[in-house]
Amino acid sequence: MTRDIIVVGSGAAGAIAAQTLAGAGRRVTVLDGGHRDTRYAPQIPDGDFTTIRRTDPRQHEYFLGADHEGYGVADTRVGSQLTPPRAFLVRDVERFLPLRSDTFRPLESLAYGGLGGGWGLGCNVYADVELDRMGLDPATMLAAYRTVIDRIGVSGDPTDDAAPYSLGPITDVQPPVFLEPSMARILRAYRRRRAEFRARGIHLGRSALAMLTRPKDGRDPTHDEDMMFWSDRGLSAYRSWITMDDLRAREAIDHVPGVLVTGFEETEDGVRVDMIDLGDGETRSLHARRLVLACGVLGTARIVLRSLGREDERLPILCNPYTYVPCLQPARLGAAVPVHKTSASPLMLNEDPGGGFLDAGVASLFTYRSLLLFKLVKEAPLNVADARRVMQYLQSAFVIAGVHHPDSGHPSRTLGLEADSGSPTGDVLSVDWSPTDDEERANAARERRIGAALRRLGCVPLRYIRTPPGASIHYGGTLPFDRRGGRMTLSPEGRLAGTRDVFVADGSGLRYLPARGPTLTLMANAHRTAQHVASA
Amino acid sequence: MSSPAGAAQRPSPPAHEADPQRLAAEADRITRRLTGVPATPEERERYAAATARIVAPLDDGSARLWELMMRRPRTFSFIDAGLALLDPTGPVRQRLLVMLAILEASPTHADLFLPQTERRAAPWGFLAGAAGGAGRAAVGVPLVLILRRCAR
Numbered sequence: 001m002t003r004d005i006i007v008v009g010s011g012a013a014g015a016i017a018a019q020t021l022a023g024a025g026r027r028v029t030v031l032d033g034g035h036r037d038t039r040y041a042p043q044i045p046d047g048d049f050t051t052i053r054r055t056d057p058r059q060h061e062y063f064l065g066a067d068h069e070g071y072g073v074a075d076t077r078v079g080s081q082l083t084p085p086r087a088f089l090v091r092d093v094e095r096f097l098p099l100r101s102d103t104f105r106p107l108e109s110l111a112y113g114g115l116g117g118g119w120g121l122g123c124n125v126y127a128d129v130e131l132d133r134m135g136l137d138p139a140t141m142l143a144a145y146r147t148v149i150d151r152i153g154v155s156g157d158p159t160d161d162a163a164p165y166s167l168g169p170i171t172d173v174q175p176p177v178f179l180e181p182s183m184a185r186i187l188r189a190y191r192r193r194r195a196e197f198r199a200r201g202i203h204l205g206r207s208a209l210a211m212l213t214r215p216k217d218g219r220d221p222t223h224d225e226d227m228m229f230w231s232d233r234g235l236s237a238y239r240s241w242i243t244m245d246d247l248r249a250r251e252a253i254d255h256v257p258g259v260l261v262t263g264f265e266e267t268e269d270g271v272r273v274d275m276i277d278l279g280d281g282e283t284r285s286l287h288a289r290r291l292v293l294a295c296g297v298l299g300t301a302r303i304v305l306r307s308l309g310r311e312d313e314r315l316p317i318l319c320n321p322y323t324y325v326p327c328l329q330p331a332r333l334g335a336a337v338p339v340h341k342t343s344a345s346p347l348m349l350n351e352d353p354g355g356g357f358l359d360a361g362v363a364s365l366f367t368y369r370s371l372l373l374f375k376l377v378k379e380a381p382l383n384v385a386d387a388r389r390v391m392q393y394l395q396s397a398f399v400i401a402g403v404h405h406p407d408s409g410h411p412s413r414t415l416g417l418e419a420d421s422g423s424p425t426g427d428v429l430s431v432d433w434s435p436t437d438d439e440e441r442a443n444a445a446r447e448r449r450i451g452a453a454l455r456r457l458g459c460v461p462l463r464y465i466r467t468p469p470g471a472s473i474h475y476g477g478t479l480p481f482d483r484r485g486g487r488m489t490l491s492p493e494g495r496l497a498g499t500r501d502v503f504v505a506d507g508s509g510l511r512y513l514p515a516r517g518p519t520l521t522l523m524a525n526a527h528r529t530a531q532h533v534a535s536a
Numbered sequence: 537m538s539s540p541a542g543a544a545q546r547p548s549p550p551a552h553e554a555d556p557q558r559l560a561a562e563a564d565r566i567t568r569r570l571t572g573v574p575a576t577p578e579e580r581e582r583y584a585a586a587t588a589r590i591v592a593p594l595d596d597g598s599a600r601l602w603e604l605m606m607r608r609p610r611t612f613s614f615i616d617a618g619l620a621l622l623d624p625t626g627p628v629r630q631r632l633l634v635m636l637a638i639l640e641a642s643p644t645h646a647d648l649f650l651p652q653t654e655r656r657a658a659p660w661g662f663l664a665g666a667a668g669g670a671g672r673a674a675v676g677v678p679l680v681l682i683l684r685r686c687a688r
Binding site (some may be wrong): 386 | 550565569570582585586589590612613614616617621624632633634636637640641642643646647648649650651652653654655656657658659661664665666668669670672673676678
């Protein structure tokens, strides 16, 4: 049986691509690993974080994990956002997506809904100059952004100083989320000295978030329960599986879960897609007229290298460096923290000294409560009892700045497949990614400028914690967009060079990664690519 | 999100470390230090289960320190303070942090961990913790170093 279109992956790009294709009347089969959280979601009660903490006697099961996976006491790295209810996102990854690298520490997923299940919800409409550098057409992307924003629901402020960086020309969004006192204080400090900040290239304002503040399509507005890292109550936060659930409920797609696509081969009348069953390891194949790869940059790279790659071939890879900066806001020491607040980052600080968007940096600002205090106590150089008292008092004054830097790529940063007979796929992905000395200097300078701005906003940076490459979970550039159709590139429409019926709808084609998160752009590009696939 | 810190399985602990009565006593000792009251039966069970699964076995040096903390409560916070600087992720601190996490994920003790929601917290607990913590570290670091040297 020949299927119409196979989409590989159900994450941010795959779900949107499937939705667009189905909407165009195409018959879509989505293949994915299919893992879901069936264990914790039913256990988590309705209500806000504070009330749950004070009332639910079974909270240890989901806060700490039935398999104790939420403790993390032996590790000083912070992977806190991967809470037990989110651990399904990485199930089976180590076994089926092995990776070898001295430096690179990525996150991949075989989950239903992909990494979208743990997305921080930040939405960014890139400027024309950024899109152009990325290899995307600004005119078609603007239309795609509008379509995706309308589908998923985005809230923000289209009028403030951050709007050129978050929403661009788009104004049709829901009102922004509630701003808790810590964040409101920062915003007031910015506005008092706005001219001075802007003269230094600092533009602070509300983040655009894929978080509803008004009802939409059967999804509830956020109740600011500060439970974003634990549950998806009311579906106010957009998750890719929401789109998948809707498509499946309407029987608009066929869904084949529990598989890992390993490769493809074009046939006379389409594409054969090869896969491994995650359960029994058996191999099988499906045939389709067209194939759309949307399983994330690293996943797509594996498939393409196996299918078309030459021995020892390596592809370029982009990744945003990420540093997080815990800060202290002295004015908020011991202050009351409202029960209702968002877990997402409600403010973004854009650092763009040249004012041209290119090479701008960004700091997403968060407060800390719902990732549990013991994780802070663990980091304190004090005995546990005193550290608890100290951190309990300080936590209301903590502001975390998550700083991302842009990446234009470098010839030294590549990935490739190496043979490994112990791997279910017979290979392991090897990644070399290290910043150049110039990049390290530039990024450090940018962090100092951002730190200086934070101090002027009343937040004192305590440390600059540079995460390993890959930790930003923003990847791109392995199959760069290129009109010339060179080997291992994508056409502007997303067709894989050298193929007739294979398209790529994830971030593989992006030739440049702005500092601001790419997820909304990945979705818009997926929509745009799917439109081409539907009409090709 | 960043790369996860997993709960890796580790080798089974020595038999004496896994003794239920011993573990219950440990849970009580730590809980009294942190909350002023003994652990509940459920908290003791969770401590035992977590210790068996995710906490590293005590090496000889850590075992001696741990034994001292359990037998002589007055040394508890000093040794803890010293290890917070000298061996923050070692097996002794892991046991303390596991119990802390268990207590945090319990309604009974929630208000020891949550920030104030109604009014500004008085700074006394913070000041006592900061000053006390620094003082205990000043004693604890040399204490741990001396104890380690004596053990060799």
